[in-house]
Amino acid sequence: PVLVVDYGAQYAQLIARRVREADVYSEVVPHTYSTEQLLAKNPAAIILSGGPSSVYAEGAPKVDAELFESGVPVFGICYGFQAMAAAMGGKVAKTGLREYGSTDARVVGGARSILEGTPDEQNTWMSHGDSVQEAPEGFDVLASTAGAPVAAFANEAKGLYGVQWHPEVKHSAHGQAVLENFLFKGAKLERSWTTGNIVEEQVARIRAQVGNARVICGLSGGVDSAVAAALVQRAVGDQLTCVFVDHGLLREGEAEQVERDFVAATGVNLYVANEQERFLSALAGVSDPETKRKIIGREFIRAFEEAERAIMAKAEAEGEPIRFLVQGTLYPDVVESGGGEGAANIKSHHNVGGLPEDMKFELVEPLRALFKDEVRAVGAELGLPAEIVGRQPFPGPGLGIRIVGEVTHERLELLRRADAIARAELTSAGLDDEVWQMPVVLLADVRSVGVQGDGRTYGHPIVLRPVSSEDAMTADWSRLPYDLLARISNRITNEVDGINRVVLDVTSKPPGTIEWE
């Protein structure tokens, strides 16, 4: 792999993604790894990420000079660049001149090296206080900026390269070209991380792990569980049984997508638990958001366990107990949960709608190495329906937390129709990719006066909550075109009886969360 050493900024994952976009496999490792540990992973190349520290600050993560003599090509970015300079005998200093954001870099000297194919003047994205004043011996200076006399350097003989700016962010105009120059010219790697290879490799791994045993998988209707299940199905066929608990809180058409389209595309054995009534009666009379969430979570686990027992009983009767459970854990979850590699535990993720923790199964996690866009590409490669592969995030508790107030059958129907209209219009405006997700919320406890035809109405409002986001931790409200908003509003108020007002949520996160409950 290409190892991305994480110096504690938020850029390491982004660098790994960009490397994979160049069809090269990469992994993030913590900076606490010793040179020995790094080399033990047999890296094809190493990238040192940016980080918040000054190389001279007390406790700043150090990089061993040893690493740079190992023969493995290394690319230092921002902090990594300075750390490389310091370790190799260059001069790094606090100049008092900080550069943040968009900065012009100028190519200098004759050697273009990793800047080959990029213009003499290029816009880069910077974030630094210290800067490299003198390149170490044997290094060619490739570029400068106003605040950094040495903004990029290379030592071709040793396979060492570095830039002060952040090539991984899209604001650096030629960032991807610089990164690819390092990968393909500097480190002489090949493009081998393609969707076809990912599928082949994962299928082989799953077969090796599972053998002839039986496997169970919960489907939520979302992209992760669907792709994980499809991979396992491809690997071990009928040894897999999928469970779909239909809690009745999905959006229009989603249960059918699982029960009909997913099954048709994969040929998977599907066990459907129709539990709509169970969830509705458990939610009767409840309007507090946390209570609703707890009830839905609890009932989900119970319903899943009942389904599981039914499937287990059948499997045991056939003499082949179930030994494995599939989970759709993704790579960012692995990195953020510490990855088992000693990194800080930022948060522990729960996947597949909060399955029981006292699991008696061994886990199969075929998406553990993948980013979300790779999961979608794998899903498409496996022939899954576009509606599933392209689906935007949707919360486990579903429409249950998009009705502000008590959840009833009638209210679910209203919200489902309004939501279907809003989604259809967003799709036909071609904006699905620009909008991270668009919750549609029914304010069931609010009524307002309106006029329709010749009469007074006293109906409920629908809230549109379109947001753009990178990772759902922060978000901004999407500036949807007024024409589109007008169409959605007209259609919902005309077509959904009982809704007489459509409002737009213009709150970022923070302070608002994406969902209303």
Ligand code: XMP
């Ligand atoms: P908030 O509302 O916290 O949502 O800003 C952040 C993201 O998480 C989704 N979300 C959930 N997903 N189970 C889930 O699987 C949940 O209980 C849940 N609550 C919120 C939300 O849709 C958004 O993408």
